[in-house]
Amino acid sequence: MSKRHLCIAITGAGGAGVISCGELLLQAWAHEGGRGLLRKAYGPQIRGGESAALLKLTDDERYTAASHYDLVVALDWDNFSRFEDEIRLGPRSWVLCDEADELPASVLAARPTVLQLPFAELASTCHAEGRVNMLVLGVLGRLLGLPVGSMVELAAQKLARKPQAYRDAATACIEGGASRPMACDLPVPPTAATGACYMSGNQAAGLGALEAGIRFVAAYPITPASDVLEWMAGGLEQLGGQLLQAEDELAAINMAIGAAFGGVPAFTATSGPGLALMTESIGLAVASETPVTILNVMRGGPSTGIPTKSEQSDLNIALNGLHGDAPHLVLAPLDIADCVFTTGWAVQLAQQLQTAAIVLSDQFIGQSTAIVSEPRRYIPATAAPATPAEGAYLRYKLTSSGVSTLAAPGDAGHRFTADGLEHNENGTPSARQSDHQRQLAKRQDKLADFGFGDDWAQVNGSGPLALLCFGSSSAAVNEAADLLAERGSPARVISLRLLAPLQTAALRAAVEGCSAVVVVEQNHSGQLFRYLKGHADFPQAVHSYAMAGPVPLAPEAIAQAVTEMINP
Amino acid sequence: MSKRHLCIAITGAGGAGVISCGELLLQAWAHEGGRGLLRKAYGPQIRGGESAALLKLTDDERYTAASHYDLVVALDWDNFSRFEDEIRLGPRSWVLCDEADELPASVLAARPTVLQLPFAELASTCHAEGRVNMLVLGVLGRLLGLPVGSMVELAAQKLARKPQAYRDAATACIEGGASRPMACDLPVPPTAATGACYMSGNQAAGLGALEAGIRFVAAYPITPASDVLEWMAGGLEQLGGQLLQAEDELAAINMAIGAAFGGVPAFTATSGPGLALMTESIGLAVASETPVTILNVMRGGPSTGIPTKSEQSDLNIALNGLHGDAPHLVLAPLDIADCVFTTGWAVQLAQQLQTAAIVLSDQFIGQSTAIVSEPRRYIPATAAPATPAEGAYLRYKLTSSGVSTLAAPGDAGHRFTADGLEHNENGTPSARQSDHQRQLAKRQDKLADFGFGDDWAQVNGSGPLALLCFGSSSAAVNEAADLLAERGSPARVISLRLLAPLQTAALRAAVEGCSAVVVVEQNHSGQLFRYLKGHADFPQAVHSYAMAGPVPLAPEAIAQAVTEMINP
Amino acid sequence: MTEAIKLKAKDYKSEVKPIWCPGCGHFSVLNAITKAMAGLGINKDNTVLVSGIGCSSRLPAYVDSYGFHGVHGRGLAIAQGLKVARPDLTVLALGGDGDGFSIGGNHFIHACRRNVNMTYIAMDNEVYGMTKGQASPTTPMDWDHSKLTPHGPGVRPFKPAALALASGAPWIARGYSGNPNQMAKLIAEAVAHPGFSFLHVMSQCITFCPEQTDWKAIVTEHEGPALANADEAAKVFLHEDGFQTGLLYCEPRPSWPPVSDKPVDGNALAGLAASFRV
Amino acid sequence: MTEAIKLKAKDYKSEVKPIWCPGCGHFSVLNAITKAMAGLGINKDNTVLVSGIGCSSRLPAYVDSYGFHGVHGRGLAIAQGLKVARPDLTVLALGGDGDGFSIGGNHFIHACRRNVNMTYIAMDNEVYGMTKGQASPTTPMDWDHSKLTPHGPGVRPFKPAALALASGAPWIARGYSGNPNQMAKLIAEAVAHPGFSFLHVMSQCITFCPEQTDWKAIVTEHEGPALANADEAAKVFLHEDGFQTGLLYCEPRPSWPPVSDKPVDGNALAGLAASFRV
Numbered sequence A, B: 001m002s003k004r005h006l007c008i009a010i011t012g013a014g015g016a017g018v019i020s021c022g023e024l025l026l027q028a029w030a031h032e033g034g035r036g037l038l039r040k041a042y043g044p045q046i047r048g049g050e051s052a053a054l055l056k057l058t059d060d061e062r063y064t065a066a067s068h069y070d071l072v073v074a075l076d077w078d079n080f081s082r083f084e085d086e087i088r089l090g091p092r093s094w095v096l097c098d099e100a101d102e103l104p105a106s107v108l109a110a111r112p113t114v115l116q117l118p119f120a121e122l123a124s125t126c127h128a129e130g131r132v133n134m135l136v137l138g139v140l141g142r143l144l145g146l147p148v149g150s151m152v153e154l155a156a157q158k159l160a161r162k163p164q165a166y167r168d169a170a171t172a173c174i175e176g177g178a179s180r181p182m183a184c185d186l187p188v189p190p191t192a193a194t195g196a197c198y199m200s201g202n203q204a205a206g207l208g209a210l211e212a213g214i215r216f217v218a219a220y221p222i223t224p225a226s227d228v229l230e231w232m233a234g235g236l237e238q239l240g241g242q243l244l245q246a247e248d249e250l251a252a253i254n255m256a257i258g259a260a261f262g263g264v265p266a267f268t269a270t271s272g273p274g275l276a277l278m279t280e281s282i283g284l285a286v287a288s289e290t291p292v293t294i295l296n297v298m299r300g301g302p303s304t305g306i307p308t309k310s311e312q313s314d315l316n317i318a319l320n321g322l323h324g325d326a327p328h329l330v331l332a333p334l335d336i337a338d339c340v341f342t343t344g345w346a347v348q349l350a351q352q353l354q355t356a357a358i359v360l361s362d363q364f365i366g367q368s369t370a371i372v373s374e375p376r377r378y379i380p381a382t383a384a385p386a387t388p389a390e391g392a393y394l395r396y397k398l399t400s401s402g403v404s405t406l407a408a409p410g411d412a413g414h415r416f417t418a419d420g421l422e423h424n425e426n427g428t429p430s431a432r433q434s435d436h437q438r439q440l441a442k443r444q445d446k447l448a449d450f451g452f453g454d455d456w457a458q459v460n461g462s463g464p465l466a467l468l469c470f471g472s473s474s475a476a477v478n479e480a481a482d483l484l485a486e487r488g489s490p491a492r493v494i495s496l497r498l499l500a501p502l503q504t505a506a507l508r509a510a511v512e513g514c515s516a517v518v519v520v521e522q523n524h525s526g527q528l529f530r531y532l533k534g535h536a537d538f539p540q541a542v543h544s545y546a547m548a549g550p551v552p553l554a555p556e557a558i559a560q561a562v563t564e565m566i567n568p
Numbered sequence C, D: 001m002t003e004a005i006k007l008k009a010k011d012y013k014s015e016v017k018p019i020w021c022p023g024c025g026h027f028s029v030l031n032a033i034t035k036a037m038a039g040l041g042i043n044k045d046n047t048v049l050v051s052g053i054g055c056s057s058r059l060p061a062y063v064d065s066y067g068f069h070g071v072h073g074r075g076l077a078i079a080q081g082l083k084v085a086r087p088d089l090t091v092l093a094l095g096g097d098g099d100g101f102s103i104g105g106n107h108f109i110h111a112c113r114r115n116v117n118m119t120y121i122a123m124d125n126e127v128y129g130m131t132k133g134q135a136s137p138t139t140p141m142d143w144d145h146s147k148l149t150p151h152g153p154g155v156r157p158f159k160p161a162a163l164a165l166a167s168g169a170p171w172i173a174r175g176y177s178g179n180p181n182q183m184a185k186l187i188a189e190a191v192a193h194p195g196f197s198f199l200h201v202m203s204q205c206i207t208f209c210p211e212q213t214d215w216k217a218i219v220t221e222h223e224g225p226a227l228a229n230a231d232e233a234a235k236v237f238l239h240e241d242g243f244q245t246g247l248l249y250c251e252p253r254p255s256w257p258p259v260s261d262k263p264v265d266g267n268a269l270a271g272l273a274a275s276f277r278v
């Protein structure tokens, strides 16, 4: 592979601190100008199960999940075994484990180089309360060439609320670990510029939403979306906004609609089961033309499914889950940094077009943390001065753009009653065909005719083969394209950010000259594939590569499958 | 037009009894072996608004809604005017109204032949408490050649709970009306065989469900589905089943799932907003493989929309409204009589395939009443003997058909815990990719590989043009095909009864040899059109004719639009 | 003040004609609301009426203020979001017994508990009027007029005041559609109460429950001041026939959200973004 | 009877290993349930445990009976549908405070009102355990451990017993995870009660609310027989600290649906079809 990656997995029991170890390692790496991704994996237990810190250090900020690992640190092998599906080793991999351990046959079968250290003994030599995870941090830090002082300081910050002895032990173990040279010559990727951000996709989405003007959030916890809401709670308090914990998702979406009706940009975040509960009222936002943004952080489905793992299987419901003809916006951020941009854009579009926007993030980008260059922001065009109202105020006035003036309570003389019943321009309920058809057309045309600009997708490369994807698959698909290029099949990658309304003309232009299109996505039934076939009228042959979660999409597998599709 | 129709509209104020008049007329007509349809239209008021009985008498049982009326009886013109969108008149139409009335200009502009009677005076001459609606019944009965005795008897049955004087008045007025010859030579369609049924689509669906084995119904009222539930309440009582009125649709669907888990075939009925609330738990039925049937009687959308009028705009949500990859059954009855067949079939399929079935009826067929020949029933193939369990019972065992043995509480030794979390064959929660992908495939393949037979669609005609539709559009599309044939463009009509899983091979075979396909549906955005394009890979050009409600699809308009599409 | 001239009740009515049946109790609630608004001299532009779906829930369109006719059962959620986001507005939520106690039951108990400073008017006719007469959670056990429950619902009706009390509502009153003047007074007091106020109105459905005209004879007026003690109130609410009108219970407690005295930090957004920089 | 030999509590446990944190109160509820089942000599094949989603709701898989792990908040609805369709089964619903009082609040109050003959066990740890420690409807106002409500929820917690009583539950008891023997006894009584029985269990979440180990010190046992009068019960439930255990209230009333004595008509289906023929 041409890219310089270093993939490290640290596995252990739930309480063993492997996640802290991974976080501190990545933070210290960030301070040196490094780039990298941390994915956290847990078992179903809330506490005391298995956990893994899955690190990928790379200088190109293309954060695919690693599938093959260069280095595995197993604090014990029992907990490692729960991740065997995900953590692949090979003959060029290194394994670091306790001296006393006997390695499982499956691991030995991969023929890695094994390094063994007396973990527990070393840790307790460093400090009476010494813990192995900090020792490992020191060892790995040295491998990456990180300054010991930086790791110690970051650990001290993280452990600020712990007793002094605990912190001392951490320092001693980090220093002890860092003092042990490791006979391991793994190539360390070069570092990039400093001045980056260290954030999860969920935090990035929250930041994007607040920057775009969200000042009201209604919240009902659900994995893996709760941490968006938790992060925003703090932010809103500083901004003088409000967060309201709702009794359920039905309340959450309606509270957001209520706040938005009051003129306060409003938001909620959820995952599949919660989105399903919200659809009736998202339809109300569409029909009453009340702006609202819903971030849906996808997890494994259907039903309760696999709550802690990622999948892209809520595309169907996001696009088509509303009853009646209910056109609305659906967007998807392409990576962690793009969560800032796309969520911000969604909020602005929802406000401007007076409709509901669903943002499809997922557990992979939502709950992974990465070091990213300063994320791009959506800069709204300076708003055209509001057209002065002619005659009496008509809330649902038919205009050339389909967008009517939206008053808010407090505005003098613009009183109206918002309604989810079909209505005439004035908002008065009407069952007449003429009113119905006009308002249906208005709500559809205001989206269809809007100029969304160039951000509807990110287009990379220019090969005669088009790989089409949305949201978080983008990184894996771009990496697959690199592999294909190396193998003589250059491909262009079109990563859709705006899924509805689909920019069919731009999309067709983007695939122009391609002999084949392959739609890649992380679900079982090829939801994007079906949607694009239904809407885009590609002249080319269109193929589907759809692979359900929970294991992340693998570039190598995509590249292979695509090769077979185009050379049958 | 080659078909012999007679279309009669009777309009009046809410309390004026025009609906009773229409019902009695149609019942008496049925007794003579006639065929016909009664559509009821109301204003938004619960009482005291406008209402209309819209009758179509025809001998072919193709019950499209009338758009052009041969005879309009307006008890007053104020209430008539509310229906002007729907009740079209022409120079060959007849109008019957009160002697004292001045006709509105818009009516006169159509140049109908006007007959005027002293309605109120005649009624009170017949009986001191005489009512105009019964007088009109008599007049119209004579026009159709109905025996007075039959009308009088049916009225007496209908009014059984009213005071004697009230009934006497009705008799007198019917007789009085029937004694008045009307100078009106409208062609009365021939009568067919007697021995027909008189039913609404909602009743027919209820009957189909009970005949197919439903013994538990969970109910939350919603227009236009409440009357299914109301009718079934009586039926269930006789059958020893149970109806449980739920606090909301969330409870209703889960109560049905609970009963079905108990081995009792279970059902609920709703409309768009209620379906939206149910989708999360329909996903639970899919994931836990619990059979359940949901009848969705479509109304105008989105949101609260137009509750009392028909539309086919819940196709999107029915097909794609569940989060995650959640394959399930979607069916649609083609007409009132077919509600018996298709609902019964859906129930049997849900049971056999252990999944959720959504049946898409709509207000038009659901709440219209028609005289129909004895409806066809779904006859289940004799079930293959249950494969004897090998080894321990595995609830979600991977089998060649994808269907596993479904035990119910009380079955000895088959204990299991049904789960909406992803699980292994045993039902134990599992987040492993291998279990997830196998169970996803099982749930999809058991539908995809099943042999649904020939009832997936009704195919009529064999022209080189294919008209494709689903559910209640079928009648209008078939009538449009007749018009096209008359005009030299013979078309075949494919009316889909099974929408998911889509029978793509059969569908492609059905359109073989056609040069163009036109997808016709009653909604704004062309939901069926998009779905078919996404799934069917037609080699032909595919066109869309999508017209939102609430006015029913008009065969003439369809025929015209199709002609323009194929001869551009 | 844009509205210098004192407005009358009729000035608070909009031009939309109610779809209600002649004789429906909801007319009287409409009258009482506009009367209370006139009495309070309320600013139309700063007032919002929010509802769900039902005959009762049609009311907002008939008042000349801002309004939101939401979806079935969710009016209280919309209203709470609105009031929390815009504490400067006067917010009234309203709807029927089906809307509020059946599909909306969860929002009802949670609104009582949450105690946002707003008013909720439940227009209780013990029936689903709009869907043509099915039993609601307040329908008598043996009411057998619905084909859905031909022998009556067979289930004990809710006592909404008892439920509100147990859920934490600090202000509970009852009105009757036959007494719009009293109702107007109660609405004005409800709006003035600094917290969640629950006004339960017995509002007859003349079409599906004509027997409710008998209510006239059994309605009584609560004597003396409102109870200020939950125990005593519970005793009354669990046993009463549900026809005692007036302000029945009032035990104020701080409403949510608490008013923040923290000044908003103008640089907060920049600070949030900066917090991610390494 | 297929199970002639008397089974012990452990025989009612399944082979699935709980995902709970060591020290979680829910283990104790599991023990009490299996103990009660053994005590009742219950037939595993005729018993169903139904739940929603949460740590607590994982319980059915750990018992060797039939089970349904449903979706969040809807366990009570599944259980009622099942029991009404299959009155021969013993049906227990269970779940957490989030599942039962937050998202499932409407089903809770309606189940209390409907009074189907089944048992509901609410495993209350005053927190959303499964989603990592947010405030639930029973969380103390000032509990500030969640980032979602960093100053505490600021809203008065529900008193589940008071809510159940006001909603019409005829049988209300409370258990504590620290006393599984008492809990087992209460579960057996709950199952025996011919109607809806509500068992509120204080079941600590050791991970997100370690302070709940203090409950030990404040739990008391209700003395004497259960109250049989709603007024008196209301007085207790509105004021108690929520740590009184035992059978607190029992006032039986006929459960729903009433048992029908009408013989089922074997020709009913044919009759229904015939009723449409003209």
Ligand SMILES: Cc1ncc(C[n+]2csc(CCOP(=O)(O)OP(=O)(O)O)c2C)c(N)n1
Pocket: B220, B221, B222, B223, B249, B273, B274, B277, B304, C053, C054, C055, C056, C057, C071, C072, C095, C096, C097, C098, C099, C100, C123, C125, C127, C128, C129, C130, C131, C136, C205
């Ligand atoms: C989700 C949903 N379910 C059901 C309905 C149908 N529905 C409309 S109004 C109503 C009941 C209205 O009863 P109530 O709230 O008591 O108001 P009333 O008409 O008696 O004033 C129902 C069930 C709906 N609109 N939406």
Ligand SMILES: Cc1ncc(C[n+]2csc(CCOP(=O)(O)OP(=O)(O)O)c2C)c(N)n1
Pocket: A220, A221, A222, A223, A249, A273, A274, A277, A304, D053, D054, D055, D056, D057, D071, D072, D095, D096, D097, D098, D099, D100, D123, D125, D127, D128, D129, D130, D131, D136, D205
């Ligand atoms: C519709 C839906 N919303 C939210 C969630 C997320 N969720 C899972 S469990 C839970 C709360 C569990 O709390 P509780 O019922 O008290 O159980 P505990 O874990 O404390 O035992 C939530 C909010 C979900 N699974 N489904």
Ligand code: SF4
Pocket: B046, B047, C019, C020, C021, C023, C024, C025, C026, C055, C056, C125, C129, C130, C204, C205, C206, C207, C208
């Ligand atoms: S049906 Fe009843 S509640 Fe509805 S408008 Fe008529 S009288 Fe009022």
Ligand code: SF4
Pocket: A046, A047, D019, D020, D021, D023, D024, D025, D026, D055, D056, D125, D129, D130, D204, D205, D206, D207, D208
């Ligand atoms: S998080 Fe709390 S409730 Fe959940 S298993 Fe752990 S201790 Fe129990």
Ligand SMILES: [Mg+2]
Pocket: C054, C096, C097, C098, C123, C124, C125, C126, C127, C128, C129, C136
């Ligand atoms: Mg009502």
Ligand SMILES: [Mg+2]
Pocket: D054, D096, D097, D098, D123, D124, D125, D126, D127, D128, D129, D136
């Ligand atoms: Mg809990």
